[in-house]
Amino acid sequence: MTRRPRTRFRKLDGILLLDKPRGLSSNQALQRVRHLFQAEKAGHTGSLDPLATGLLPVCFGEATKIAGGLLGARKAYDTVARLGIVTDTDDAEGQPLRERPVPLLDIPILDAALTGLTGRILQRPPVYSALKRGGEPLYAKARRGETIEVEPREVDVHAFRLQSAADLLDRGEPLLRLHVECGSGTYVRSLVRDLGEVLGCGAHVAELRRLWVDPFREPRLWTLEALQALAERGRHCLDACLLPIEAGMTAWPVVVLNEEQARRLAYGQGVDGGFTARGAVAAFDRAGRALGLGQVDESGQLRPQRLFAWACSQPPGPH
Structure with a gap:
């Protein structure tokens, strides 16, 4: 062989x-x-x-x-919700738990339900998720048949909109095509599951596509x-x-360092530059090259956090 x-x-x-x-x-x-x-x-x-x-x-x-x-970062998804069936994973990969008839629905009812799940909301993550408890993912516990209680947590849903209900309203498959924009930690599976409960019939994710991430x-x-x-x-x-x-550092406020400031940062020293940004920042040199991430305190001093290897290779200046 x-x-x-x-x-x-x-x-x-x-x-x-x-x-x-x-x-x-x-x-x-x-x-x-x-x-x-x-x-x-x-x-x-x-x-x-x-x-x-x-x-x-x-x-x-x-x-x-x-x-x-x-x-x-903020993220956006397109998803297809299948009404009438609840699964143990809240998506089409799971086993059906219960099936209920889908009531007569119209656009105003659907829009009202979606609006109620938009904004800063409490959401219970799926049992089958990568969240850890005791150092072990919840999905591993769920697969062993353990009973798991997952506490709700606050998440940000910036947009939850109906794209099409034609399948449902034309008396075809009970499907809703939806658009979601949300913050960190939000589960689209949980959103669709909760939408199904609001509509009185249950639901799960049949398709999911992530469109962008900031x-x-x-x-x-x-x-x-x-x-x-x-x-x-x-x-x-x-x-x-x-x-x-x-290209991945545009979410952080930028501070630009001269050669001497860059050397001090590379040596692990604080940089007194009177920086106006506060909190986490992206440090760049004057040539536009990223040096790494730092933290600016209330006095305007920059401290290094995670520097790139090329930033750390610079010889230290006098100190």
């Missing part, structure tokens, strides 16, 4: 906007991409369910240092098939798909 040659990984920095296919977990998609690019280090910025498709930002190398900030509002997405084709043409073709780290 011929063994496949081991992948020789390399240092690689940048961000890939992956179009995750249906049927793969986010980690499975990540590992496929990592091996295609032969990247030493990679991470994604927020899981998509296996059923879901769409934007999954993948950070390579030094870009993983900003992945945590992208996790909390700051990537109009993303150029790459499928696994397209990436594989580019890999066969050469590494330089594949690497051309990557965005620079700076």
Whole structure:
């Protein structure tokens, strides 16, 4: 039996906007991409369910240092809700728990129900989720048949709109096509489940696609098939798909450092620059190159938090 040659990984920095296919977990998609690019280090910025498709930002190398900030970004989805059936996972991948008749509905009723689930709301995450309890994901406990109580938590739903109810109103399949814009920690599966309860018939997610994640509002997405084709043409073709780290840092206020300030930051020292921004900031040099993330205190002093390797390689100035 011929063994496949081991992948020789390399240092690689940048961000890939992956179009995750249906049927793969986010980690499975990540590992496929990592091996295609032969990247030493990679991470994604927020899981998509296996059923879901769409934007999954993948950070390579030094870009993983900003992945945590992208996790909390605003996101948008298109989803299809199937009314009348509740499942244990709140989506079509799960087992049906109960089925109820769908009442007569019209657009005003649907709009009112959606409005009631918009804004700052309390939401109970799905039992089958990656949230951890006692260091273990809830889905692992659920699969063992353990009884799990999940506490509701506050989330932000910026938009929950009806795109089409034609399937339902034309007496076809009881489907609603919906658009969602939400903040960190919001589960579309939970939104659809709760919408079904408001309508009195139950519901689950039949389809889900993530459209964008801040700051990537109009993303150029790459499928696994397209990436594989580019890999066969050469590494330089594949690497051309990557965005620079700076493209993922527009959510933070920017502070620009001169050469001496950049040296002090690299040495772990505070920088007294009279900076007006407060809290977490993105530090750049005057050439427009990102140095990393820092924190500006109330006195206007900048302290380093997560610096990129090239920022730390600068020799320290006098101190």
